[in-house]
Amino acid sequence: MTGKGPDRAATNTYRLETDRLVLSVPSEEDAPSLYELVGGADREEVTAGLIWDGPDEISDTIGFIRQAQTDRFGEGGFHWAIYDKTGQSTGTQGTAMGMVGARPSDQPGRGDVGYWLGKPYWGRGLMSEALSAVLDLSFGELDHEKMEAEIFTNNPRSMRLVERLGMQREGTIRSSHLKRGRWVDSHIYGLLRREWRASRS
Numbered sequence: 001m002t003g004k005g006p007d008r009a010a011t012n013t014y015r016l017e018t019d020r021l022v023l024s025v026p027s028e029e030d031a032p033s034l035y036e037l038v039g040g041a042d043r044e045e046v047t048a049g050l051i052w053d054g055p056d057e058i059s060d061t062i063g064f065i066r067q068a069q070t071d072r073f074g075e076g077g078f079h080w081a082i083y084d085k086t087g088q089s090t091g092t093q094g095t096a097m098g099m100v101g102a103r104p105s106d107q108p109g110r111g112d113v114g115y116w117l118g119k120p121y122w123g124r125g126l127m128s129e130a131l132s133a134v135l136d137l138s139f140g141e142l143d144h145e146k147m148e149a150e151i152f153t154n155n156p157r158s159m160r161l162v163e164r165l166g167m168q169r170e171g172t173i174r175s176s177h178l179k180r181g182r183w184v185d186s187h188i189y190g191l192l193r194r195e196w197r198a199s200r201s
C-alpha cells in the first residue's frame with residue numbers, strides 16, 4: 001500500500017476480535033440494548049463527552065444502526081458495535097456494550113476515532129481493547145498514516161485512554177463545540193503509524 005488510505009466507497013464488512021470483544025457492524029437486534037445504554041438512565045453521563053447528545057427515541061438508534069450498515073467509508077466512516085465475546089462482562093455472550101467508529105478526513109490516510117461504552121462496563125480496559133483493534137486495522141489494512149481523537153478538555157477518562165494507547169496531545173481548540181448550551185474546549189490527540197508500530201513490536 002502507498003498511503004492512499006482505504007477505499008472510500010467501501011462499506012464496513014470488518015469483524016474484529018480481541019480477547020474479550022467482537023467488533024462488527026451493529027444489527028437491529030442490538031437497538032434495545034444500545035438505546036438503553038446511551039439513551040437511558042446514564043444518558044447524561046455517557047454523552048457528556050460526546051458531540052452527540054444521545055438518542056431521544058429507539059427509532060433514532062435503529063436509524064443509526066441502518067446507517068452504519070450501509071454507510072460508505074467516505075461518507076460517515078465505519079462504525080462497529082462492541083460485543084461481549086465471552087459473556088464475562090455482561091453475563092450474556094454477544095451483548096452489545098457500546099460503539100466505536102473510524103472516520104476519514106479530507107486527507108487520504110488521515111482519520112479519527114470516536115467511541116462510547118455503556119457506563120456499567122467502564123473501568124475494565126474494554127475500550128482500550130476495542131480501540132487497539134480499530135487502530136490495528138486503521139494502520140494495517142486501511143493503510144492510514146495518522147489517527148486522531150478530539151476530546152473535550154473536561155473528559156479526563158478519555159484522555160487517559162488515548163494516552164495509554166500512545167496518542168500525543170497536539171493542541172487545543174478553544175470553544176470547539178456548543179455542548180448543551182455551553183461552549184467547550186477540545187484537545188486534539190494524534191498517533192502516527194510508525195509510533196503505533198513501534199509500540200506494538
Ligand SMILES: CC(C)(COP(=O)(O)OP(=O)(O)OC[C@H]1O[C@@H](n2cnc3c(N)ncnc32)[C@H](O)[C@@H]1OP(=O)(O)O)[C@@H](O)C(=O)NCCC(=O)NCCS
Binds near residue numbers: 045123151155
Ligand atoms: C471514555 C470511555 C470510553 C473509557 O472506557 P473504558 O473502557 O473505561 O476505558 P479503558 O479501556 O481505557 O479502561 C481504562 C480503565 O480500566 C482500568 N482497567 C481495568 N482492567 C484493565 C485492563 N485489563 N486493561 C486496561 N485497563 C484496565 C484502568 O485502570 C482504567 O481506569 P481509569 O479510567 O480509572 O484510568 C468511557 O468512559 C465512555 O464511554 N465514556 C463516555 C463516552 C465518552 O466520553 N467517549 C469519549 C469521547 S472523546
